Amino acid sequence: MAKTVKLLKCNNFFIYPKKPFNFQGTFFKPSHFPSKLVVYDNGNLIQGIRIDGDLFGLIISDASTKRTSRIRIRAYSLSGISKEIESKIKDELMVRYNLDIDISDFGKRFKSDEILAESLKKWEGMRPSTAYSLYGFLMVATVLQNATVGRSIKMIDSLLQNYGVKLVFQGKEVFEIWDPKDMEKITEEELRNLRIGYRAKIIKKISHAFASGEIDEKELREIKDKEIVAHKLRSLYGVGPQSVSYILFEVFHFYDALNYLSPWERKIISMLLFGKKTVSAERIIAFAKRRWGQWCMLAIHYLFEDLFWRSKREQIAWLEEEIRK
DNA sequence: CATCAGGGCCCTG
């Protein structure tokens, strides 16, 4: 079963994101499917991270003051961390959570937009973000395919139990995804025994692409052309338009990554924009592009996440229908 | 009990 690593040494430091900044909205996305890779506990975001092959446990919390946006990082390790590692962790979080980007233009531009104004007021400073590495995100996207949420959770959990690392620190427990190289010696047969079906082949192939260096997250992040990134991602076996659209937005933070809407999201957004579930994806996309231009997906994201936040407090019957368990 | 679609994607024709 999963290797367990206890991380006893703690280092404290801060990250300063650009303003406007919204901690909750950026670090916790209620619409996302839950996995043991991330724990949201009492305002703290708990996750693991792998830097140069070493594992760290992170407790991330809001430490903003009236004047300053600030994030506290408590980094747990085996034997303490150097300044160099500290700065690598900072850089990686800056990138994953999109913290060094100024998104004030979006807020200024649409604060009076009838559709957006309310969610903008609540969530201004929220960014598209991911707790995962690109590889981790792809693994999650793979188990999401053609399965109910319940089954997806079972699949990722059993993968983590077998190949992940359990990080234990500060009384918390969270998993970090395996290294792509670890998959090289696992057979497809063995993966299939975890009841992940045809996805075994996908995991093998994507892992190999990362292990061999054929695909590299850092390189992709340098590319500013969305279509080139999309094309490169699509060249991976088992990665189609749905996975790419999530990744372009959440991992690479292209605010206009809106070319594809899955059926369940289409219904929800249709309801949000037009008050009925029946509007086609093409019409929704055209509408959003015309209204919000280069921020079209970001705008949808604000509406979508705001809705899911509301649904945590109050029953929204029509939404419950669309969220498959 | 059987059937079916699911928070996709590949492959074929």
Place this chain on the structure above:
DNA sequence: CAGGGCCCTGAT
């Protein structure tokens, strides 16, 4: 470009 097949599950 449409449509069948893929693994397995839980819902019907």
